[in-house]
Amino acid sequence: MVRRELTVVANRLPVRRKGDEWISSPGGLVTALKPVLKDSGSWVGWSGDSEHYEPFIHDGISVIPVHLDQRDLDEHYAGFSNATLWPLYHHAVREPVFDAQWWDRHVDVNRRMAEAAASTAPKDSLVWVHDYHLQLVPSELRRLRPDLRIGFFLHIPFPPHELFQRLPRRRELIDGLLGSDVVGFQTDGDADNFRRAAHAAGRSGPTDLVATDGRIVVVDAFPISIDVAASQDLAEDPATHARAARIRADLGNPDVVFLGVDRLDYTKGIDVRLEAFGQLLESGALGRSDVVFVQIAVPSRETVEDYREARERVEQLVGQLNGTYGRIGHPVVHYVHRELPFDVLVSMYQMGDVMVVTPFADGMNLVAKEFVVSRDNDEGVLVLSEFAGAASELDDVAILVNPYDPEAMTSALARAATLSLEDRVARMSRARTTVVANDVHDWSAGFLNRLKGETTLRELK
Numbered sequence: 001m002v003r004r005e006l007t008v009v010a011n012r013l014p015v016r017r018k019g020d021e022w023i024s025s026p027g028g029l030v031t032a033l034k035p036v037l038k039d040s041g042s043w044v045g046w047s048g049d050s051e052h053y054e055p056f057i058h059d060g061i062s063v064i065p066v067h068l069d070q071r072d073l074d075e076h077y078a079g080f081s082n083a084t085l086w087p088l089y090h091h092a093v094r095e096p097v098f099d100a101q102w103w104d105r106h107v108d109v110n111r112r113m114a115e116a117a118a119s120t121a122p123k124d125s126l127v128w129v130h131d132y133h134l135q136l137v138p139s140e141l142r143r144l145r146p147d148l149r150i151g152f153f154l155h156i157p158f159p160p161h162e163l164f165q166r167l168p169r170r171r172e173l174i175d176g177l178l179g180s181d182v183v184g185f186q187t188d189g190d191a192d193n194f195r196r197a198a199h200a201a202g203r204s205g206p207t208d209l210v211a212t213d214g215r216i217v218v219v220d221a222f223p224i225s226i227d228v229a230a231s232q233d234l235a236e237d238p239a240t241h242a243r244a245a246r247i248r249a250d251l252g253n254p255d256v257v258f259l260g261v262d263r264l265d266y267t268k269g270i271d272v273r274l275e276a277f278g279q280l281l282e283s284g285a286l287g288r289s290d291v292v293f294v295q296i297a298v299p300s301r302e303t304v305e306d307y308r309e310a311r312e313r314v315e316q317l318v319g320q321l322n323g324t325y326g327r328i329g330h331p332v333v334h335y336v337h338r339e340l341p342f343d344v345l346v347s348m349y350q351m352g353d354v355m356v357v358t359p360f361a362d363g364m365n366l367v368a369k370e371f372v373v374s375r376d377n378d379e380g381v382l383v384l385s386e387f388a389g390a391a392s393e394l395d396d397v398a399i400l401v402n403p404y405d406p407e408a409m410t411s412a413l414a415r416a417a418t419l420s421l422e423d424r425v426a427r428m429s430r431a432r433t434t435v436v437a438n439d440v441h442d443w444s445a446g447f448l449n450r451l452k453g454e455t456t457l458r459e460l461k
């Protein structure tokens with residue numbers, strides 16, 4: 001009999017330290033799992049700083065901090081997770097670094113996370129492990145606690161076989177993941193890529209995978225979504241509208257506002273969208289319209305060299321575009337390099353005309369979905385990369401673009417800015433229906449139901 005208690009294992013805890021207090025970290029994952037975890041759940045992860053903390057209860061959830069020292073952060077976090085796996089899994093848009101010295105710490109952090117989960121999870125309960133930092137946790141946890149039902153969800157893409165093959169430790173990662181009962185991905189394409197990688201490692205059956213010890217491991221797509229109610233509540237608040245109008249007025253009430261909202265990450269294609277915007281201005285395609293681009297870029301992983309370079313490139317482009325096309329008091333690009341409160345973000349979504357989401361690779365992209373449900377009217381337009389997971393759900397409502405094709409990017413921006421009102425409304429209302437139909441609570445319930453399900457050999461016997 002499977003028990004319902006849930007232990008989550010993720011790189012970060014659902015709380016962070018502010019002064020002497022723990023405060024909730026915002027984010028869809030926390031919102032989605034809070035109702036499930038309340039009163040009987042635990043969350044294992046890193047606090048985000050270098051202090052040692054004892055386990056504690058926050059908001060009804062048992063929080064189990066795992067300490068990471070500087071070497072863990074250098075070799076496991078900045079190294080293997082973010083300089084090897086992140087670029088490799090994002091279609092190698094930056095050259096992945098393979099440094100053999102990082103591996104031991106990566107294994108060690110995964111082992112400590114698994115041990116922390118093993119010592120807290122009740123007998124026969126559920127454990128849900130998240131994301132690329134922790135792919136070795138499922139097998140280690142199964143070794144320690146064979147009674148548990150173990151799920152894993154990858155938030156980022158799983159790479160095509162030929163890319164995955166480059167990874168010196170690929171077999172260990174496949175075996176790590178196959179310690180799970182359910183391995184979840186954002187899209188069918190990611191799940192297929194994983195099946196193929198496991199097959200190539202000699203571990204697979206035709207559809208579901210058979211692990212070496214004879215267990216059946218369910219491999220499937222579980223497209224993540226957003227907390228629809230949270231975005232809608234803010235969207236309906238008159239204060240959000242008033243702020244949106246103020247921001248638009250501060251911009252000088254331009255004819256068209258393009259908007260980008262991203263972590264400042266080289267996978268997000270911020271540079272190519274700014275280049276396309278520059279081309280659009282250069283081409284004169286929008287005539288004498290007053291057009292601006294607002295780019296919110298949240299600081300991210302600044303200890304990793306490729307991220308520092310990505311920031312330099314974006315800031316160089318912002319300067320170049322304003323220098324070339326701006327007038328005194330009227331920049332064409334408004335650039336914010338800091339995190340904004342979520343209610344301000346929703347106002348941004350409301351005041352923008354064209355949301356530009358152009359990653360080279362992205363597991364899902366929640367910004368696209370937040371934009372869709374934050375509109376008070378259905379007049380916005382979404383320009384969306386074909387390489388975002390969200391494109392598999394929003395392909396018939398967004399203007400899809402290939403971020404590797406500069407001309408297509410420029411014409412997509414022009415088309416979005418000139419789409420008829422009728423077309424805009426038709427697309428956005430269908431997009432809203434799609435996003436509302438699968439929100440983050442549906443996503444977590446869908447995954448956990450599969451995890452509790454009757455699908456493993458253990459239960460078929």
Ligand code: GDG
Pocket residue numbers: 026028155156224261262263296298338339340341342345362363364365366367368370
């Ligand atoms: C990974 C995968 C997958 C952004 N700026 C601000 C802010 N945000 C919030 C957004 C959104 C979140 O950050 C970004 O989520 P994304 O999905 O767009 O991208 P990643 O951070 O790369 O997330 C991705 C996701 O995991 C979930 O599985 O979709 O593919 O890469 O929610 O609202 N929030 C606030 N201020 C900001 O300035 N408060």
